Amino acid sequence: MSTPHTWLVFWRTLAFALVVLGSLSLSTTTALAQADPEREISTAVPAVDADVWRQVKSGETGANYRDSRFDSNYNLINASGETWRQIRNRWVSPFGMIAIGAMLAMIVLFYLIVGRKHLDEPRSGRKLLRWTILERSLHWSVATLFIVLALSGLNLLYGKFVFRPLFGDAIWASMMSGTKVLHNYIGPVFGILLVIILAKFLVRNLPKKHDWAWFKQGGGLIGKGRHPDADFANAGEKVWYWLLATAGLAVVVSGFVLDFPNYGQDRDAMQWANIIHAIGALGLTAVALGHIYIGTLGTEGSLEGMATGYVDETWAKEHHNLWYEKAKDQAVDVNDPGQPSLGNEPTSPQRSS
Amino acid sequence: MATMKFMCDAERCIECNGCVTACKNANEVEWGIQRRRVVTLNDGEPSEVSISVACMHCDDAPCIAVCPTETLYQRDDGIVLHDKDLCIGCGYCLYACPFGAPQFPTQSAFGERGKMDKCTFCAGGPAETKEEEYQKYGANRIAEGKLPLCAEMCSTKALLAGDAQTVADIFRQRVVQRGHKDGAWSGNPRADADNLAYDASRQG
Numbered sequence: 334m335s336t337p338h339t340w341l342v343f344w345r346t347l348a349f350a351l352v353v354l355g356s357l358s359l360s361t362t363t364a365l366a367q368a369d370p371e372r373e374i375s376t377a378v379p380a381v382d383a384d385v386w387r388q389v390k391s392g393e394t395g396a397n398y399r400d401s402r403f404d405s406n407y408n409l410i411n412a413s414g415e416t417w418r419q420i421r422n423r424w425v426s427p428f429g430m431i432a433i434g435a436m437l438a439m440i441v442l443f444y445l446i447v448g449r450k451h452l453d454e455p456r457s458g459r460k461l462l463r464w465t466i467l468e469r470s471l472h473w474s475v476a477t478l479f480i481v482l483a484l485s486g487l488n489l490l491y492g493k494f495v496f497r498p499l500f501g502d503a504i505w506a507s508m509m510s511g512t513k514v515l516h517n518y519i520g521p522v523f524g525i526l527l528v529i530i531l532a533k534f535l536v537r538n539l540p541k542k543h544d545w546a547w548f549k550q551g552g553g554l555i556g557k558g559r560h561p562d563a564d565f566a567n568a569g570e571k572v573w574y575w576l577l578a579t580a581g582l583a584v585v586v587s588g589f590v591l592d593f594p595n596y597g598q599d600r601d602a603m604q605w606a607n608i609i610h611a612i613g614a615l616g617l618t619a620v621a622l623g624h625i626y627i628g629t630l631g632t633e634g635s636l637e638g639m640a641t642g643y644v645d646e647t648w649a650k651e652h653h654n655l656w657y658e659k660a661k662d663q664a665v666d667v668n669d670p671g672q673p674s675l676g677n678e679p680t681s682p683q684r685s686s
Numbered sequence: 687m688a689t690m691k692f693m694c695d696a697e698r699c700i701e702c703n704g705c706v707t708a709c710k711n712a713n714e715v716e717w718g719i720q721r722r723r724v725v726t727l728n729d730g731e732p733s734e735v736s737i738s739v740a741c742m743h744c745d746d747a748p749c750i751a752v753c754p755t756e757t758l759y760q761r762d763d764g765i766v767l768h769d770k771d772l773c774i775g776c777g778y779c780l781y782a783c784p785f786g787a788p789q790f791p792t793q794s795a796f797g798e799r800g801k802m803d804k805c806t807f808c809a810g811g812p813a814e815t816k817e818e819e820y821q822k823y824g825a826n827r828i829a830e831g832k833l834p835l836c837a838e839m840c841s842t843k844a845l846l847a848g849d850a851q852t853v854a855d856i857f858r859q860r861v862v863q864r865g866h867k868d869g870a871w872s873g874n875p876r877a878d879a880d881n882l883a884y885d886a887s888r889q890g
Binding site (some may be wrong): 399400409422575592599 | 692701706718723724725726727728729730731733734736737739745748750752753754755756764771772774775777778780782783784785786793794795796797798876879
């Protein structure tokens with residue numbers, strides 16, 4: 334029964350078989366082509382070579398770089414991250430500890446060997462106004478903030494090695510989050526106050542010729558033990574001032590970079606800011622220990638100046654002879670009831686600076 | 687113990703962003719955070735190439751080294767996880783990470799970033815209950831014996847995840863199959879010098 338319909342089915346089947354055979358042989362050719370390196374190279378994604386990866390590592394992104402993450406300004410590989418980590422963990426962290434530890438050790442040794450610097454002459458009982466209430470408030474505000482910032486900063490850098498094993502997770506977690514909040518919110522206040530106090534004390538801390546002689550005598554340590562000339566601020570105090578005016582301001586500025594990510598500064602800027610911030614702050618903390626020692630335990634009569642505002646005439650004569658010459662007319666007698674009592678200086682204090 | 691790794695075969699990645707979407711869906715990540723991203727180099731040029739990037743769960747992870755609160759830690763199987771209860775949002779992990787993996791929900795004044803979030807290799811994180819874990823870190827597919835959803839859903843199987851040895855074996859097989867003189871890195875002018883496909887077939 335060969336109807337036209339059956340013939341149609343036959344030819345259709347034959348044609349289909351041919352097509353299948355043809356495509357099979359074609360796919361064999363394709364498979365062979367894939368195994369041929371030359372053919373493969375001509376169709377593969379070209380040039381993902383060393384040059385491309387070098388460019389990726391350099392952080393360049395170029396005009397035809399795309400990142401699917403919303404608002405992302407990241408490159409593919411943040412190569413500077415590892416550099417930052419190495420500088421922070423291998424250099425800044427251990428050497429900061431060494432600097433602060435060495436300073437503490439030096440102070441202890443100095444105290445044990447040389448001891449406290451007492452006044453050479455007996456106190457005269459007459460006092461000079463050295464620090465006004467505004468200056469003392471500024472000083473103690475900056476000092477308190479500095480100590481809080483130094484302790485919280487040290488905790489951020491070294492805390493995990495000490496307090497986690499000591500306190501356990503729960504206390505330690507809240508301690509760390511409190512530390513960060515404290516550091517980030519107090520920091521800007523410190524920065525503003527530092528600028529104000531630097532401006533207030535600028536004139537007294539301008540370098541003078543007699544400062545050079547002060548250095549040559551090591552502030553009185555070298556030589557006959559005679560006090561070198563000093564005006565309101567001696568050369569050592571001026572060094573502390575200018576350290577704060579340089580390193581201190583660098584720490585403040587880099588702190589602002591770290592503290593305000595809302596301005597969109599990139600990772601590289603924050604890496605560098607972090608290194609500057611850490612080196613500056615650790616260095617200043619070490620030097621501050623010296624400042625604290627000299628101002629309290631190290632020198633008789635210094636702390637009462639910053640506490641009450643008044644220093645003894647003898648102290649002024651010995652430590653700040655040039656200032657004493659200018660200010661001695663305003664000396665007040667503590668035993669004289671007609672004079673204003675200590676701690677409450679006159680409403681408009683007269684003080685030569 | 688297996689060491690878990692991601693690997694993205696750049697020759698296969700078609701920049702469909704399926705991995706990004708899968709991740710977002712599997713982990714219900716916070717608005718504004720995208721744990722996985724797709725980077726395209728030389729977009730529109732003949733040399734265009736794409737690669738999917740997230741946390742690569744580094745062996746010597748820089749984020750762990752710099753974290754001041756030990757928020758980040760590594761499991762025995764190499765997965766790097768984070769403990770949101772410890773994170774203070776300082777951003778150090780973000781400075782250090784080579785892959786831009788750590789992200790923060792906000793970037794406000796006074797360093798108010800919120801708690802860091804990053805890819806967990808779909809292994810969740812430390813929490814009291816399963817619900818809390820899912821809410822804080824997203825899915826824990828590893829605990830269910832599954833691989834990260836990004837890799838499982840990759841349409842071209844460019845993104846591989848799993849035991850480093852298995853991932854390496856699959857990639858090595860591909861290199862052999864491709865038959866490049868220089869392995870996966872086609873177009874290398876030094877192709878004749880180092881026949882990686884040949885080496886791979888011997889080692890595989």
